[in-house]
Amino acid sequence: MGELFRSEEMTLAQLFLQSEAAYCCVSELGEIGMVQFRDLNPDVNVFQRKFVNEVRRCEEMDRKLRFVEKEIKKADMPIVDTGENPEVPVPRDMIDLEATFEKLENELKEINTNQEALKKNFLELTELKHILRRTQQFFDEMEDPTLLEESSTLLDPNEVNRVAPLRLGFVAGVIGRERIPTFERMLWRVCRGNVFLRQADIEDSLEDPSSGDQVHKSVFIIFFQGDQLKNRVKKICEGFRATLYPCPETPQERKEMLAGVNARIDDLQMVLNQTEDHRQRVLQAAAKAVRVWFIKVRKMKAIYHTLNLCNIDVTQKCLIAEVWCPVSDLDSIQFALRRGTEKSGSTVPSILNRMQTKQTPPTYNKTNKLTSGFQNIVDAYGIGSYREINPAPYTIITFPFLFAVMFGDLGHGVLMTCAALYLVLRESRLIAQKNDNEMFSMVFAGRYIMLMMGLFSIYTGIIYNDCFSKSLNVFGSGWSVRPMFNVRVGGNWTFETLEGNKVLQLDPAVDGVFKGPYPIGIDPIWNIATNKLTFLNSFKMKMSIILGVIHMLFGVTLSLFNHLYFQKPLNIYLGFIPEIVFMASLFGYLVLLIFYKWLLYDVRLSRDAPSLLIAFINMFLFNYSDPTVKPLYTGQQALQTLLVLIALACVPCMLIVKTLVLRRQYLWRKNLGTQNFGGIRVGNGPTDDEAEIIQHDQLSQHSEDEPEAREEEEFNFADVAVHQAIHTIEYCLGCISNTASYLRLWALSLAHAQLSEVLWSMVMHIGLSTRSVAGFCLLSIVFCFFAVLTVAILLIMEGLSAFLHALRLHWVEFQNKFYSGQGFKFLPFTFEGILDGKFED
Template sequence: MGELFRSEEMTLAQLFLQSESAYCCVSELGEIGMVQFRDLNPDVNVFQRKFVNEVRRCEEMDRKLRFVEKEIKKANIPILDTGENPEVPFPRDMIDLEATFEKLENEMREINTNQEALKKNFLELTELKHILRRTQQFFNEMEDPSLLEEASNLLDPNEVGRVAPLRLGFVAGVIGRERIPTFERMLWRVCRGNVFLRQADIDDSLEDPTTGDRVHKSVFIIFFQGDQLKNRVKKICEGFRASLYPCPETPQERKDMAAGVNTRIDDLQMVLNQTEDHGQRVLQAAAKTLRVWFIKVRKMKAIYHTLNLCNIDVTQKCLIAEIWCPVSDLDSIQFALRRGTEKSGSTVPSILNRMQTKQTPPTYNKTNKFTSGFQSIVDAYGIGNYREINPAPYTIITFPFLFAVMFGDLGHGLLMVCAALYLVLRERRLIAQKNENEMFQMVFAGRYIILLMGLFSVYTGIIYNDCFSKSLNVFGSGWSVRPMFTGDNWTFKTLEDNRILQLDPAVPGVFGGPYPIGIDPIWNIATNKLTFLNSFKMKMSIILGVIHMLFGVTLSLFNHMYFKKNLNIFLGFIPEIIFMSSLFGYLVLIVFYKWTAYDAKTSKDAPSLLIAFINMFLFNYNDPTNKPLYTGQMVIQSLLVVIALACVPCMLIVKTLVMRRQHLWRRNLGTHNFGGIRVGNGPTDDEAGIIQHDQLAQNTEEEPEQSEEEVFNFADEAVHQAIHTIEFCLGCISNTASYLRLWALSLAHAQLSEVLWSMVMHIGLSSGNFAGFIVLSFIFAAFASLTVFILLIMEGLSAFLHALRLHWVEFQNKFYTGQGFMFMPFTFDNILEGKFDD
């Protein structure tokens, strides 16, 4: 249970894997996902490693599968996903997989090539069919004498009578409909008006065999005279990518040709349908096993990538790997290695040897589906140092609670709980759907955070007695509606003559005391409601903030005790906790004292806490406007200020001097000077410096990672400690003031909710007839939409971000460094989740 509050204990281990069993052993380690491999070949190019050819083969198979996947998606065929976790294929199975994928790719490419050729032929025949049909209409129209005379005049006005219409040449073709205007202008300019163009749109769109897009085209026929114009026309058609087709001159030939074209189109359509059916069958068969193939190939690729991180001994029979792994999982790792050895058929077992190292291990915090969201909040600030106190368990409670302090509303909290419960109760079905929307994935990952935030918001909403800006009068008000100075009850005359009335807090109400739980509902109609809530919520924010920060400072004690830093305990933690408790802890105590020491009758004589706290620092106790809270206040406050100020030099100066003294004692190795006389058997200061320099140089040559013992620099340590002390002392003030955002956000949320009710919902409730009911239906829809989008989403995000900042800056900086690096185990889980990352 202790590992919940601190990162897992890690160890560096060395693996000795036999060449024939290395593949299966790494496969089993990838299934359990508990080890992180170190790269033992950082200076070796990736193209020069041992298993680079296997990686390339896996990448080639992956490319072929992506090609098949693209074809399947193009055909709108669903890819079957049963959630199956196939075992990693053996290396000898790679040849069979390669042959299968090669055959599938070649078959698909052959189908695509044949289909494209057939579609191209089908398009040409279709265009020719439309040309024959349209040209027949053109020739029928040209038999009109008036049109014939017009065409002859256009060809050569000077030789109208001598030109025979039958000697006119013509070409027919198909062109894109959008190019017709430009095409016509170009013909007119180049041929100088000596051609006659007729065109007609094809009603049906045609399919482009290359891209598969639908295009709109037009049929044209151009009449001209002479070979020179014929060459010009053909070049223009070629430039505009127009398709020219042979068209017979006689009607009978055109009719016979059209009949042949129709027959060929019917035959070609039948062949096309058979080709498409065959392609569909091939793709449907591939879609059933595509995901399994993907997982197998990418698992193999990940294994060979990992094997490339290992060293190979001189005998080429053993692979040496170094791994980081949790100490608690060593038995599971050993069992996985035995399974891998047995699966490979090897008789030589793999060896796992723990190593001693000075390197900093990675940080690994075990999580489940409930704690993973809160751990992500902590890790977003920074990965914790190795074995440092993990703030996530405490964040599970404090984060939703601080959010709820700012978002306290019973109605809004219930809506948030309902939304979170939907995600929690249907999480298996939602996970199976694999929604790739980024916003949904983010909300779904934080479903338990949202659930707790909603539950805490319901609690604080009951405390604030606030539900959609309205109070719930469950137990009856604790105030008595009676006059202040007389014993008689108010009359109707009193109510008519006075717009605002004041209640006497000294007169007991129904219970003879305060409201049983939360804020009295009568405050909802009071004109000084904001004044009362301001005072209450501001003090509450200070109390919660000081307790939260004191808790953070207390957690630093457990870090110092675990890492055996006694100096940080006596000259770090103790002065810090005393400094904060003497000033801000005392402020919290006098808040509670004022609440208990003064009642309704004596509340007018209560002094101001803010002025009293300011006078405490100024040592001003002769202020006639602010009476003392209790007897002996001057002595106690003066003593607390002196104690707090005395803690500053302990952190600023004393700690640095003690660190310097400890360093000199270690360096002198037992040598002491008394009156200038050297006593002891250790070396002199100069000799000790030379010894230390030589040791550091030797450590650097042997293993650079282990030369972390830095030379003590008094100036650097003094500056570092000064920065830390100033940051802590000033941070106590600024961080305490930062918790006032709890008060500000809470009031902002309550006021926005009240404005939304009075400006929207109140309009619909003002009418009592049937028309008002119809209007109320639309107004309620608008009210519900604004509540969800403004109060729940926008205000919820605002409160979430402010609670995040309070944890990152005000709470975690008291004990959490966050300068470590995350444990990244070799695992196949990403492949199974569809991420397909190595």
């Protein structure tokens, strides 16, 4: 686990891959996921790179597979996911895959086109069938069947000439049911009431062949007289997207047409069923292999995209790549390259050559299922600088502990632990389900964080002796009322006094009243004490100060390991030592005073105990003349004065001395590196770092890597002084503000306990107030209400609040003491991350 405390040691390596083996070698490197490729062609357009055609072919295959996947999902078929991780197909298999996908796509498109045409024909025949049936009903309902051949008073009521018979025309069709009212009004207005409309709803819904949606339509028939009205009616029908169908005028012709339509519908239904069966068979066969196809195509695309990052030798026989990789994994990378060379059948081995560079390597922290969540918490603040101390191992303990200090409740901790255990024990099944819900995915990713927070909450709940706002009396209280009663009998206290008074004060100075401390946690008698809040406030406030100062001192101590590793003795003598002394002499002394007061003053001396807050303020003001403030120990004034002076002396060490020493070191290096002889500036040769630099190959040289292009920056005294002043002021003021910030541990712990108590007294107490049968039913209802509020408010809302405050304490108060977080993350080329969608091209 040593690599977890500091990021992995990285190196820049150069790969020489033979053209015929490059594909297989990159494939093997993608399987192990241990190298990050650098783009050696930053100035080359994407469309001008060597393997751009292969990338386009992979994208085209991916498009076809997405079309097939869409058709499978449209058919409500499950896509088979066996968890198989197929090997990358060799380049010559791309032609076979393209042919397979092309054939499958064309077949599905042809089936869809034919099916849509058949469905459209089926819809038209179905609508015609309903028209013929409804039209016959319309004519049967008419009292005079000769209306079509004789004149009608509907056309012109004032017409008196009835000798010449007039012939009425009609059209029939179907229209959307929702358009009927508007359609009818438009006919009436345009035709001025000279048409007669009959309509009836089609009971069964019809399928739209283009969209597949179910639509509801109505059959209509319109009677009119004359070609002019006929043209108007047809235009209105066209505007309302009504479909007109030919309808015979005689009943015999309609009957014969209906029989023919029914026969055609039956034949068409049989063809549709066969077409659908064929489509289902094609999709079922595709559903079994589409997942594997996706993996193969996306792996091929990733390989060709990576090959586009490489340089090509002038002989066109060798590809040159530069990669960042962990030093500890070089053997695995070499082995992967050998496997790739053997698979390709190449006789020339691939070469891995380590390079020296002044570029800052990426930061890589190896994690597992438990540590990845806490590493993400640290990385959310900032990716660590290369090889600096990683806060994640310490966050595994301190983060859930500080959360639990604010969330301390035995019952709530058990509920959170059970929820986290469910996610942990069923993680394999839940991963296989691939739930796309963003909220669930976030909670599932932090399951081990929840588990640790729940376990620590159980511990702090035992310390607070708090379980759903109630105390557990396991070992019996350390307080006894009998000695107090024996002292008071015959005086103020009697049996009636005990029974009639709810509030009586126990004097711990009386022998036997206080038998001894509770074995673990807080005595349960404090749960019924009226001064419970006063006691807990004092206890939790002092505990918050102690935890905060220890946490910050630990953070400052970790900075020492950074200075030692990077060999910066100046930062140790003029940075770490003044910082640790400044904080320890002031706030470390305050912590010692708290423990001293707890140990020195017992129940008989507690009335004369001085206030630590007043004593700490007077320490800064050098005010020791107040007669009301008694000293805690002999020589307190001299010691406190010395500690304040030591703390003040640390400030100029950080503020001024370090800046002056930095300037003197720069001038010394400048004078040592060059000397003037006769006005000519002569160098003493390259430094040790420059001597170790290996020149890049001519094909991969970059100006930023050449030592000649790396001149030492000119020392700017003003900038360094301002930067050091900001850091010193921030640290000194931060020691005060950060210590006060840890009081949120006390505030949120108190708020959580009070919310839990209010919820119990206002909700659960109602159900427990009655003891009848009806009270049992009421208790069941109230308990459900209590459980919902507990989960929603105390677990989710309060838990999220405590989580965010613990996050702030680590990011601001703890990590800023030693963690800069100015690096960039190591993003290896890995098929696993690409297939999961974690890394984009």
